[in-house]
Amino acid sequence: MSRTRRIAIARIAQESNALSPVVSTLADFRRTHFLEGDALLDAIQPGGTEAKGFLDDAELSGFAQAAAAHQLNVELVPLFSAWAVPGGPLAAEDHAWFRDELKRGLRAAGPLDGVFLTVHGSMNVVGTPEPEADYFADVREVVGDDVPLAVTMDLHANLSTTKVDPVTVLCAYRTNPHRDHAATGRRAGKILLDTIAATVRPTTAWRSLPMLVGGGFTLDFLPPTLAIFRAMKRWEKHPKVLSCSMFMSHLWLDQGEIGWATHVITDDDPALAAEVAEDLADRCWAVRKSLPPEFPGPREAIAQVRKMTWRRKLGVVAMCDASDVVGAGAPGDATGLLRAILDEGRGLTWFFPMRDPAAVAALESTPIGGAVDLNVGGVLDPARQRPVAVSGTLLNFESTESFGKVATLDLGDVKMVVTEGANLAMKPDFYTDRGLRMRDADVCVVKSFFPFRIYFARYARKSLYVRTEGTTNFDVWRSHDYARPTWPRDDPTSWRPADRARRGVGG
Numbered sequence: 001m002s003r004t005r006r007i008a009i010a011r012i013a014q015e016s017n018a019l020s021p022v023v024s025t026l027a028d029f030r031r032t033h034f035l036e037g038d039a040l041l042d043a044i045q046p047g048g049t050e051a052k053g054f055l056d057d058a059e060l061s062g063f064a065q066a067a068a069a070h071q072l073n074v075e076l077v078p079l080f081s082a083w084a085v086p087g088g089p090l091a092a093e094d095h096a097w098f099r100d101e102l103k104r105g106l107r108a109a110g111p112l113d114g115v116f117l118t119v120h121g122s123m124n125v126v127g128t129p130e131p132e133a134d135y136f137a138d139v140r141e142v143v144g145d146d147v148p149l150a151v152t153m154d155l156h157a158n159l160s161t162t163k164v165d166p167v168t169v170l171c172a173y174r175t176n177p178h179r180d181h182a183a184t185g186r187r188a189g190k191i192l193l194d195t196i197a198a199t200v201r202p203t204t205a206w207r208s209l210p211m212l213v214g215g216g217f218t219l220d221f222l223p224p225t226l227a228i229f230r231a232m233k234r235w236e237k238h239p240k241v242l243s244c245s246m247f248m249s250h251l252w253l254d255q256g257e258i259g260w261a262t263h264v265i266t267d268d269d270p271a272l273a274a275e276v277a278e279d280l281a282d283r284c285w286a287v288r289k290s291l292p293p294e295f296p297g298p299r300e301a302i303a304q305v306r307k308m309t310w311r312r313k314l315g316v317v318a319m320c321d322a323s324d325v326v327g328a329g330a331p332g333d334a335t336g337l338l339r340a341i342l343d344e345g346r347g348l349t350w351f352f353p354m355r356d357p358a359a360v361a362a363l364e365s366t367p368i369g370g371a372v373d374l375n376v377g378g379v380l381d382p383a384r385q386r387p388v389a390v391s392g393t394l395l396n397f398e399s400t401e402s403f404g405k406v407a408t409l410d411l412g413d414v415k416m417v418v419t420e421g422a423n424l425a426m427k428p429d430f431y432t433d434r435g436l437r438m439r440d441a442d443v444c445v446v447k448s449f450f451p452f453r454i455y456f457a458r459y460a461r462k463s464l465y466v467r468t469e470g471t472t473n474f475d476v477w478r479s480h481d482y483a484r485p486t487w488p489r490d491d492p493t494s495w496r497p498a499d500r501a502r503r504g505v506g507g
């Protein structure tokens with residue numbers, strides 16, 4: 001048996017929305033997912049639950065599986081794993097805390113043969129546009145340049161030289177909506193372990209495209225992006241191609257140079273890595289003109305629901321408030337759709353999520369069944385939202401692990417779940433855990449772009465997206481300040497000049 005190889009593992013992951021005024025804190029991570037030491041190790045072993053309420057097996061479990069299957073004798077050295085529901089940029093002092101904790105953990109770990117880190121890749125910190133680059137630099141500062149660093153990212157990451165250069169092995173999800181967290185960890189983990197075993201020598205190339213949106217719905221199983229995912233799998237059949245990743249970037253970032261990107265790892269063949277990264281970049285560029293769909297406004301969406309008589313009888317309509325998607329970091333207190341429902345949604349039963357810590361605090365002393373008469377919403381993001389006056393009765397009030405304190409209101413046609421914490425209304429149990437029954441609803445409003453479709457598959461006979469006004473509008477490219485020229489605000493004929501400038505290469 002060979003000597004034991006020691007590999008430190010950690011996660012710092014949040015998708016942040018730079019447009020949201022609601023600053024994220026360490027408490028948001030602790031509320032969603034925070035594990036360290038042996039508790040982390042137990043959670044990623046077979047039978048463990050890595051991210052309670054979300055996934056039994058995510059990236060770190062995938063890495064543990066790769067380690068167990070590998071010929072090397074591997075010891076996992078658990079540092080910590082922190083994962084928060086998407087939100088506004090992280091507070092600067094909490095980013096500093098993560099950096100200190102990461103360096104402290106790495107130093108305390110003793111000699112290491114590798115580091116495995118899971119991040120999102122589109123995290124924002126107040127005053128720091130690329131926090132993940134800081135974490136990678138911190139790893140390098142402690143372990144030096146010779147210890148391989150493997151990193152997994154979301155495919156909505158935004159790449160840059162500061163994020164790519166320090167990393168030995170970089171792998172992204174290849175499903176959207178994402179369901180290959182563990183597979184991504186296994187892939188990155190196997191390449192890391194093969195690198196340590198010296199059976200491969202990773203060489204990488206990446207390309208950055210001046211392209212903010214495109215690919216239509218950007219799902220892995222629908223054209224036009226389906227063809228790109230298939231091309232990656234075809235390339236990986238080449239014996240020298242170890243991994244292909246493509247990145248569609250998160251739109252709501254406070255970074256000048258954002259856009260789609262491709263990244264390729266080959267075994268000791270930099271020219272092949274460049275060839276594949278270019279081929280994939282060409283394929284991404286070719287789908288840029290498939291813009292995301294235009295969504296109807298609330299009134300039009302409500303009119304559509306009225307016509308769906310059978311779909312409402314046989315199940316529910318799931319309606320995504322696409323401008324206030326908590327799953328993409330929005331505050332969750334938008335009132336545009338609520339106002340339209342109160343005006344025009346009468347006679348239909350609506351389940352509606354609202355984040356409003358002040359309203360929850362005000363309801364704490366109300367008896368169950370008591371009358372409520374208050375304003376909701378529009379407090380966290382007052383620049384974009386206005387509060388709405390509602391009245392009804394309090395159905396229940398509880399403290400929860402995921403959402404903080406939660407008040408459920410009966411407002412007649414609208415049953416409203418008001419939360420203190422981020423209202424990631426993505427699964428039916430957001431409502432059913434409050435005692436609301438799916439069969440009683442005509443429409444369930446959700447705050448998730450895609451994952452809700454998986455969770456609601458049993459109940460929803462139709463999914464509708466509605467555009468209101470908020471921090472997750474798809475057409476943010478019209479107004480936000482990005483490096484130019486970029487598609488679709490501009491129409492560059494080639495992605496290559498911007499790519500060379502972004503990667504800092506001549507020619």
Ligand SMILES: [Zn+2]
Nearest residue numbers: 154155156178
């Ligand atoms: Zn993503």
